[in-house]
Amino acid sequence: MVIDELKGKFTNEIRDTVIKNDRRVTITINPAALVSMAEHLYKTLGFRFIIASALHTRKGFEIYYHFSLDKPGLILNLHLILDSKKPEVESLSNMFEATNWIEREMHELFGIDFLNHPNLDQLLSEGNWAKGVYPYRKTFKSNGETKK
Amino acid sequence: MSKQTLIPIGPYHPLQEEPELFKLYCDGEIVKDVKWETGYNHRGIEKLSEKKSYDEVFFLVERVCGICSTSHPFAFANSVEEIGNVEITNRAKYIRSIIGELERIHSHLLWVGLAGHFLGYNTVFMWAWKYREPVLDLFEMISGNRNSYAMFKIGGVRRDIENNKIPAIEEVLSLVKKKTDLLVGAVMDDPVIHARTKGVGVLTKEDILHFAAVGPTARASGVDVDVRRDDPYAAYPMVNWKVITAQAGDVFAKAEVRLLEMYESISIIEQCLDGLKKEKEGDIDVKVKHIPEGYGLGRAEAPRGEVFHFVVSDGSNSPVRHKIRAPSYTNISTFKKSCVGQSISDATISLAAVDPCYCCTERLAVALDRNSGKRIMNAKEIIEHSTQITNRLLKNV
Amino acid sequence: MSFKSYCFKKSLWLFHFGGASCNNCDIEILDCLTPKYDVERFGMVLVGSVRHADVLLVNGSINKKDKPRLLEIYEQASKPVVVVAIGACGCTGGIFAEGNTFAGPVDKIIPVDAYIPGCPPKPEAILAGIVKLLGKI
Numbered sequence: 001m002v003i004d005e006l007k008g009k010f011t012n013e014i015r016d017t018v019i020k021n022d023r024r025v026t027i028t029i030n031p032a033a034l035v036s037m038a039e040h041l042y043k044t045l046g047f048r049f050i051i052a053s054a055l056h057t058r059k060g061f062e063i064y065y066h067f068s069l070d071k072p073g074l075i076l077n078l079h080l081i082l083d084s085k086k087p088e089v090e091s092l093s094n095m096f097e098a099t100n101w102i103e104r105e106m107h108e109l110f111g112i113d114f115l116n117h118p119n120l121d122q123l124l125s126e127g128n129w130a131k132g133v134y135p136y137r138k139t140f141k142s143n144g145e146t147k148k
Numbered sequence: 149m150s151k152q153t154l155i156p157i158g159p160y161h162p163l164q165e166e167p168e169l170f171k172l173y174c175d176g177e178i179v180k181d182v183k184w185e186t187g188y189n190h191r192g193i194e195k196l197s198e199k200k201s202y203d204e205v206f207f208l209v210e211r212v213c214g215i216c217s218t219s220h221p222f223a224f225a226n227s228v229e230e231i232g233n234v235e236i237t238n239r240a241k242y243i244r245s246i247i248g249e250l251e252r253i254h255s256h257l258l259w260v261g262l263a264g265h266f267l268g269y270n271t272v273f274m275w276a277w278k279y280r281e282p283v284l285d286l287f288e289m290i291s292g293n294r295n296s297y298a299m300f301k302i303g304g305v306r307r308d309i310e311n312n313k314i315p316a317i318e319e320v321l322s323l324v325k326k327k328t329d330l331l332v333g334a335v336m337d338d339p340v341i342h343a344r345t346k347g348v349g350v351l352t353k354e355d356i357l358h359f360a361a362v363g364p365t366a367r368a369s370g371v372d373v374d375v376r377r378d379d380p381y382a383a384y385p386m387v388n389w390k391v392i393t394a395q396a397g398d399v400f401a402k403a404e405v406r407l408l409e410m411y412e413s414i415s416i417i418e419q420c421l422d423g424l425k426k427e428k429e430g431d432i433d434v435k436v437k438h439i440p441e442g443y444g445l446g447r448a449e450a451p452r453g454e455v456f457h458f459v460v461s462d463g464s465n466s467p468v469r470h471k472i473r474a475p476s477y478t479n480i481s482t483f484k485k486s487c488v489g490q491s492i493s494d495a496t497i498s499l500a501a502v503d504p505c506y507c508c509t510e511r512l513a514v515a516l517d518r519n520s521g522k523r524i525m526n527a528k529e530i531i532e533h534s535t536q537i538t539n540r541l542l543k544n545v
Numbered sequence: 546m547s548f549k550s551y552c553f554k555k556s557l558w559l560f561h562f563g564g565a566s567c568n569n570c571d572i573e574i575l576d577c578l579t580p581k582y583d584v585e586r587f588g589m590v591l592v593g594s595v596r597h598a599d600v601l602l603v604n605g606s607i608n609k610k611d612k613p614r615l616l617e618i619y620e621q622a623s624k625p626v627v628v629v630a631i632g633a634c635g636c637t638g639g640i641f642a643e644g645n646t647f648a649g650p651v652d653k654i655i656p657v658d659a660y661i662p663g664c665p666p667k668p669e670a671i672l673a674g675i676v677k678l679l680g681k682i
Contacts, residue, residue: 024445048357051456051471053458055460055469064458066445066456070373071378072378073378075445075447096357096359097358097359097360097484101477101478122187123187124187126185127187129645129646135195135645187608188564189564189565190646191647192645193644195645196643211567211569212567214571214572215569258572261579274580281581293664294573294665294667295569295573296567296569296664
């Protein structure tokens with residue numbers, strides 16, 4: 001079905017596929033392939049974007065882009081791992097408006113850079129915490145300092 | 149190039165639910181651009197959640213939004229139960245659905261009232277909020293609190309709805325049904341409401357997908373999406389109901405969807421109550437000893453749309469990462485489409501149609517003669533005038 | 546009769562400031578105005594500007610972005626003004642007191658005359674709180 005088709009089309013970009021059950025599928029991809037895969041999901045296969053979640057782990061910064069195909073109730077996660085030194089990935093906001101806020105939010109909370117984002121200015125942090133402080137990183141301490 | 153005027157809505161206004169600032173850039177009466185400023189309400193819930201145990205997180209996510217205080221625990225329970233492969237009992241499923249649908253009824257009544265208020269139709273506001281009270285009283289009877297019910301836990305629910313409480317619930321439902329008829333009549337047959345809402349704030353199917361809008365906002369534009377049916381959870385696959393959609397995409401269609409959904413909710417609750425009578429009392433939870441490593445995705449259909457929770461567990465007692473997506477997060481950005489090109493007076497109802505509620509007032513520092521519009525006092529004169537009045541009052545004391 | 550109690554003798558006008566709250570308290574405050582509780586029979590109405598108000602209702606935990614705005618609104622209020630902190634978050638910060646953007650409960654920022662606890666307080670509790678406060682003045 002949809003997953004097999006994706007696997008066939010993006011063979012070189014997919015690093016790993018985890019099929020938990022027929023409603024929950026996670027595909028780990030190369031960060032460079034994000035835009036073309038998202039475009040294929042949204043424009044050709046009719047997926048709806050839900051949200052993206054970022055995590056700070058030992059591997060670096062991980063982002064899950066959650067897409068939903070509503071008729072079979074499928075959630076497809078595009079999972080990518082970014083380098084913890086210089087986290088950056090291409091923005092999806094030039095394709096649709098839906099990722100505009102969440103990319104700005106991830107930029108503020110985790111310090112992930114979204115390249116070619118139309119308007120990457122502050123969403124939540126203005127007045128709440130300073131620029132350059134990323135409260136959701138594991139290195140953040142509640143007194144505002146950053147752990148080494 | 150013409151000069152644009154900035155009209156701020158918010159951040160603080162008595163009828164606003166959340167503090168948030170909308171800047172409407174207007175040319176004369178027409179809105180040219182909308183910008184928003186958020187962060188007034190940022191509490192760091194996702195961060196707080198990482199410090200709490202799974203049982204405590206329920207009380208936290210309940211307070212993401214006071215009106216949807218069942219939807220967030222619902223989605224969180226779904227996601228954690230997905231990690232642990234927990235199957236809950238039928239009675240717990242029915243109780244969860246009943247609470248969820250009662251919440252939908254009171255939330256939609258609240259919206260209908262506020263929408264009426266924004267249109268200057270205060271009768272609907274008073275009616276809708278009056279008939280919302282019996283539903284809140286039901287919550288008080290079931291859970292002990294009017295809002296924030298603390299009914300959910302992993303593996304079931306905290307409190308039972310005993311069979312002897314069922315007649316009281318049925319009684320309220322029949323009252324609400326009658327009053328919904330009244331409201332439907334008051335809204336759908338009113339020529340003024342037709343004039344104010346039809347063709348206003350139109351969102352097409354493509355816009356909905358572009359902004360990833362959900363819930364009644366999407367269903368009013370003909371996008372047939374409802375998590376209760378698409379990704380079934382709790383008792384929804386066990387009862388008969390249908391998803392309400394409309395095609396027009398304007399404010400009227402959104403009102404129509406919400407009003408008709410209330411009938412569906414009533415019908416779902418009635419069927420769940422019948423189901424409840426067949427199940428054994430007290431059989432409301434299963435013991436969950438350990439949440440294994442992994443991640444879970446939970447969805448629930450809140451009154452405003454799909455709530456999405458993403459929980460990552462490392463096998464310990466609290467989540468490592470907990471991502472929450474509330475429906476308004478994507479719905480609010482549709483303002484960029486629905487308000488631009490309309491007059492300011494229509495902007496308020498277009499903003500309200502999505503269900504974060506705003507209303508706007510303008511205050512000027514000059515007094516205008518109501519008939520001629522001529523300036524009769526300037527700011528300095530007003531201050532002098534009010535000082536005189538204060539002095540007069542002081543003499544009387 | 547002092548000037549202060551003279552000011553609060555007749556109908557009170559309320560201004561509502563919602564901080565970083567879950568908006569349960571906001572809804573319950575609004576609920577007080579609707580037919581079941583109907584505070585308008587005492588002449589209490591919500592007004593659109595704090596300059597017209599006698600009572601400033603504050604609910605929700607106050608985050609760092611709200612703090613200067615709350616101070617500004619308090620400055621703008623025509624004195625004497627009565628400040629009422631509503632709900633667990635308004636009184637103490639509640640469940641959000643550990644958050645990284647929390648700027649302190651209301652009474653650390655502006656002087657508070659009355660506290661109405663509860664999560665959310667019932668409309669009856671809000672009414673009782675305001676009536677008690679009036680008795681005190």
